[in-house]
Amino acid sequence: MGRNKLERFEDITAFENVLEYTDFRETEVPVPRGRWNSDIFEKEQPIVLELACGKGEYSLALSEEYPGKNIIGVDIKGARIWKGAREALQSNRGNVRFLRIYIDHLDEYFAPGEVEDLWITFPDPYPRGSDRNKRLTSPKFLNIYQNILQRDGSIRLKTDSDQLFSYTRRVIEKTGCRILERVENIYEERPGDPLLTQKTYFERKHLKKGKTISYLRFTLPGDPIL
DSSP states (O other), rough: OHHHHHHHHHHHHHHHTTEEESTTTTTTTTOTOOIIIIIIISSSEEEEEETOOTSHHHHHHOOOOOOOEEEEEEOOOOOHHHHHHHHHHHOOOOEEEEEEEEEGGGGTSOTOOOOOEEEEEEOOOSSSGGGGGGSTTTTTHHHHHHHHHHHHHHEEEEOHHHHHHHHHHHHHHHHHHHEEEEEEOHHHHHHHHHHTTTTHHHHHHHHHHHHOEEEEEEEOOSSOOO
């Protein structure tokens, strides 16, 4: 690991807007499950998550677009979270926090119905069939989201992967989810949308390669997903 990464890991341990719960932390450290609004944020507001938030660009954009919501960027890679967390501190963003955990343990950190909305921006598509359960829109993860989302909450996927986009549509159909919005090409169909056209570090790289950026918003069924 390079010196720069080590320094960033050291920095975020002192950032007041970053919560870390990894294998390297003491298990006795209490988690804010069910207490995010009362103990962590400055105001009690609806909670929105961004999963696989990377450098935090989208989390910051969401916090600016929705000042009446509390935003939490979630990722395991601390060196990436560092950038968004530092910018949030420097700009005094009181409605954004970062959570460093493994996403498949998400329901250990949020209570049922504690989350209003969930964004998944440019996740690893895991193109090999043997890795399908690692995809953040697989039934395995939808079950986890079902444990924390409000009944009328939605999941939003933004991706450059045609394979992941098609896979997610098939999962939605098979599991009884309902599509609320489907945009095949954001920059052709929604060029004036300030939020959907917010570009992350990875999105800029994808666009330079001529890739199409797609978007889905969908809800989960009321019954458990099998």
